[in-house]
Amino acid sequence: MNKQKGNNILLRNVFRTKEEVWEGRFDWYKKMRAESPILYDENTKIWDIFLYEDIIQILKNPKVFSSERRNNNIPTSNSIIAMDPPRHKQMRTLVNKAFTPRTIQSWTPHIQANIEQLLKKINDKSEFDIVKTIAFPLPLTVIASIVGVPYSDMDKFREWTLSIVSGPKDNSKESIEENTKRMYQGFKDLSNYFSQIIEKKRSHPQDDILSVLIAVEEDSVKLSDKEIIGFSILLLIAGHETTTNLITNTMYCFLEDQSVFNQIKQNPDLIPKAIEETLRYRSPVHAIPRIVKEDIVIRGQTLRAGDEVALWIGSANRDENQFDQADEFNLHRTPNSHLAFGSGIHFCLGAPLSRLEANLVLSELVKRFPTMQLKDKMNIEPLQSPLMYGLKSLQVITE
Numbered sequence: 001m002n003k004q005k006g007n008n009i010l011l012r013n014v015f016r017t018k019e020e021v022w023e024g025r026f027d028w029y030k031k032m033r034a035e036s037p038i039l040y041d042e043n044t045k046i047w048d049i050f051l052y053e054d055i056i057q058i059l060k061n062p063k064v065f066s067s068e069r070r071n072n073n074i075p076t077s078n079s080i081i082a083m084d085p086p087r088h089k090q091m092r093t094l095v096n097k098a099f100t101p102r103t104i105q106s107w108t109p110h111i112q113a114n115i116e117q118l119l120k121k122i123n124d125k126s127e128f129d130i131v132k133t134i135a136f137p138l139p140l141t142v143i144a145s146i147v148g149v150p151y152s153d154m155d156k157f158r159e160w161t162l163s164i165v166s167g168p169k170d171n172s173k174e175s176i177e178e179n180t181k182r183m184y185q186g187f188k189d190l191s192n193y194f195s196q197i198i199e200k201k202r203s204h205p206q207d208d209i210l211s212v213l214i215a216v217e218e219d220s221v222k223l224s225d226k227e228i229i230g231f232s233i234l235l236l237i238a239g240h241e242t243t244t245n246l247i248t249n250t251m252y253c254f255l256e257d258q259s260v261f262n263q264i265k266q267n268p269d270l271i272p273k274a275i276e277e278t279l280r281y282r283s284p285v286h287a288i289p290r291i292v293k294e295d296i297v298i299r300g301q302t303l304r305a306g307d308e309v310a311l312w313i314g315s316a317n318r319d320e321n322q323f324d325q326a327d328e329f330n331l332h333r334t335p336n337s338h339l340a341f342g343s344g345i346h347f348c349l350g351a352p353l354s355r356l357e358a359n360l361v362l363s364e365l366v367k368r369f370p371t372m373q374l375k376d377k378m379n380i381e382p383l384q385s386p387l388m389y390g391l392k393s394l395q396v397i398t399e
């Protein structure tokens with residue numbers, strides 16, 4: 001198989017069993033931080049980095065650690081997530097026009113209306129799946145509406161994005177090739193879809209992000225169709241998959257420890273802090289790739305130009321050197337300088353939207369279902385992905 005720099009991280013299967021995927025990864029992180037904080041994986045030819053201090057320095061050093069990873073099969077390699085300065089700054093300036101604080105706040109009524117509509121369907125139910133009924137449909141509906149695509153295509157989007165973020169079943173050549181084929185097909189389907197949408201909106205612009213991106217210009221710089229498609233796919237994946245996991249993971253943190261849930265019920269104003277602590281404690285995204293641009297030594301290890309690096313932010317957010325009692329969920333943690341949304345020039349553009357959605361929906365869930373509990377003997381089914389961290393379902397009872 002022809003591996004391309006910067007994409008091998010998508011093809012790994014670091015965690016095999018459900019236990020390793022969900023809780024066991026944190027034991028692995030702790031072991032690595034203590035014994036091998038920077039380690040070269042001979043199988044995948046990737047440097048794994050686990051300490052907060054090292055990771056934040058790398059994220060803030062685009063001169064040495066590149067985000068560029070060109071691959072014609074992966075359209076997001078044409079988006080800002082895979083760009084270095086100066087093009088990154090140019091594109092970020094353009095897309096920021098669609099993500100101003102005022103614009104994000106203006107989406108609040110639309111988000112609240114979607115929440116109300118979804119909750120109506122479960123108000124009289126004593127048992128439901130938070131992922132299926134709330135955490136999945138809400139962010140997908142919101143981001144699709146904001147980007148400018150119809151609700152009728154939601155199921156297709158979910159299928160395409162899952163084919164992209166899911167890892168291989170194991171590290172065998174057959175599984176990796178099967179996963180690669182599935183991932184590339186998902187990207188191809190999304191790319192073709194957005195190509196058609198862009199053509200329609202170019203002649204009939206509407207009040208949505210795609211129309212803004214098509215029209216936006218700064219200092220005679222415009223976005224190419226490839227860049228618009230790449231950014232749209234990035235928005236779709238990052239805008240719904242990560243927020244789905246944030247909502248799910250936060251509710252799981254509430255319900256796995258009833259003392260936490262009781263504190264939240266008594267003081268709902270703690271929800272924003274609870275969201276930040278979930279972002280640290282059970283980050284929706286656990287790894288970020290980079291490419292070394294020039295030889296550099298880290299903790300006695302020499303990384304060569306062209307080497308791939310996996311930054312395990314899921315480990316950095318549990319680093320005991322950075323966070324007191326790092327393996328405890330603390331509603332009152334201050335400060336909380338987690339790296340769930342990255343750091344530096346690539347800090348997540350959609351972070352305010354994700355926080356807003358999570359705050360609005362969690363506030364409603366806590367208010368409407370104060371007796372909510374995890375279903376007895378709930379079967380933990382985590383996402384089989386080295387990059388994303390969440391649950392396929394979260395079964396709860398309300399009485």
